[in-house]
Amino acid sequence: MRETEAKLVGELKGRGYRLTPQRELLLSVLEGSRKHLNAETLLERVHKVYPRANKSVVYRNLELLADLGLVSCVDFGHGRVEYEVHRHPHHHHLTCRHCGRMLEVRSGAFAQLQQQLHQDYGFNADMDHLAIFGLCQACSEKADPRHEHHPHALQGMGF
């Protein structure tokens, strides 16, 4: 039994959750990918093994797996949310709103902020797997971005 699957069974057990083939399969599909995957792609891959699976069960189980801390999700503003297995130590993404380039950031840089929010407000911030938007080095240097408007560079809620 794979490590994450043992974790899955462990997390489900004793809370009234059941181990269903859809759940196991969904997690194993995510495990088998090194990239983020969206719900549609996930369903396609689940379908190869379990053709009767339905999109609503994909969404519902992604939410459950995320609540259990086994899966991370993120919205890069590309029109669909993306998912991946939760890795340790966790990471965040810096996304250039001009050229789309993405940098991965280890969570260390965020510890300071997290600590400060806890100190100042008693707030226990999650901050797993965030998407931070901005301009990458190359695009910052190129031109003064204040005088350009890129209406369709990035759609969705990410602006």
Add this chain to the structure above:
Amino acid sequence: MRETEAKLVGELKGRGYRLTPQRELLLSVLEGSRKHLNAETLLERVHKVYPRANKSVVYRNLELLADLGLVSCVDFGHGRVEYEVHRHPHHHHLTCRHCGRMLEVRSGAFAQLQQQLHQDYGFNADMDHLAIFGLCQACSEKADPRHEHHPHALQGMGF
């Protein structure tokens, strides 16, 4: 002429953007509210003055106003994105994923992170008006949150 409206005209001028009644009205509706408003509410209020306005023009102009830096938007995971006029200095929101309580945070606490991302990656992070999820003080103290699952505490992409 109101201050933000002057700003609107200024931002539009010379970039080929036009000043339309819908744009002006949308901004003035946002100006007239002290709370975040969602697109549906905005359209309702716009309709009172300009009944033929359409939802797509609301969304398109909200995107434009956000690009121009006049409007902030945020997704609290309540099923609809919320908007407000951009205020200085800007702020962020701490949202408790257990009880829903919200704290407003001045942007100061984020300057350090912003600086570090710039130092380490040359990345120029936006970080206007973020929604940070986590547990508020009261909810953190109450019980060990690792052993509870709240499936419907917060829907959407915010988990």
Add this chain to the structure above:
DNA sequence: CCTCCTATTGCAACTGGTTGCATTTGTATC
């Protein structure tokens, strides 16, 4: 291995938000 209970599923209807396109309307120029 049967029974029961309820969590989970599949499905279809729905919601918030986006998009393509034909029509309208700002605005620059005369």
Add this chain to the structure above:
DNA sequence: GATACAAATGCAACCAGTTGCAATAGGAGG
């Protein structure tokens, strides 16, 4: 103020994701 041209609008179709509900199926207990 009329003309011309592209930007913006209204509309209807569309898309990703959610929800209510009746049917299915884990799994605990016997």
